[in-house]
Amino acid sequence: MTLERVRELVAVGQPESLTLEYKEKYTPRVPVSVAAMANSYGGLILVGVTERDMDDRITGGPEGAIVDIVNGFHQTLEPPWVPEIIPVTLPETDGLMVLVVRVDPAKAPGPLLIKGAAPIRLHGRNSVADRSRLTQLITEAAPNRWLPACDFGRPNFPLTARARRRTSLCARGCSFRLTHPPPGARCPNEARGPSPTH
Numbered sequence: 001m002t003l004e005r006v007r008e009l010v011a012v013g014q015p016e017s018l019t020l021e022y023k024e025k026y027t028p029r030v031p032v033s034v035a036a037m038a039n040s041y042g043g044l045i046l047v048g049v050t051e052r053d054m055d056d057r058i059t060g061g062p063e064g065a066i067v068d069i070v071n072g073f074h075q076t077l078e079p080p081w082v083p084e085i086i087p088v089t090l091p092e093t094d095g096l097m098v099l100v101v102r103v104d105p106a107k108a109p110g111p112l113l114i115k116g117a118a119p120i121r122l123h124g125r126n127s128v129a130d131r132s133r134l135t136q137l138i139t140e141a142a143p144n145r146w147l148p149a150c151d152f153g154r155p156n157f158p159l160t161a162r163a164r165r166r167t168s169l170c171a172r173g174c175s176f177r178l179t180h181p182p183p184g185a186r187c188p189n190e191a192r193g194p195s196p197t198h
Contacts, residue, residue: 060096
């Protein structure tokens with residue numbers, strides 16, 4: 001992201017939308033917007049750009065705002081997550097910069113919550129997901145999560161030959177996985193080798 005690209009976005013006079021938001025400075029609303037974009041379509045938040053109608057809407061902010069933003073994300077977002085932050089220095093200023101916060105939903109550990117609620121983006125504003133949308137967000141995130149297998153071992157009770165054939169795999173002991181592991185991941189229980197048979 002370059003200053004020219006920031007100027008293009010602002011010069012068009014594009015209002016805030018599903019994927020674009022302006023913040024004159026860091027406020028506690030920035031993490032809410034990050035969560036809403038991560039739970040929706042992603043987007044850009046330009047910190048150091050005012051939404052007021054002015055000749056030059058790029059106001060910039062101090063370099064220290066990066067620390068405030070990162071701390072705000074860690075303290076507010078559940079789970080804590082920091083999206084990509086691109087500092088764009090403003091020439092001929094005393095170190096002022098625009099901070100471009102790029103929210104990519106594919107990289108976010110979704111859904112992102114704030115105080116137990118899942119913000120979403122609607123028509124250039126933030127809202128809270130209803131129960132069906134929250135269920136959808138959780139379902140979409142589930143394939144990306146993998147829990148190690150839980151080996152409950154085999155029960156230690158005698159089985160006749162006939163019962164052994166008819167007993168389900170789970171009654172004799174098995175491993176459970178909630179989802180498929182990511183490529184290249186190894187289950188911790190696989191290192192032990194197969195369980196003994198009775």
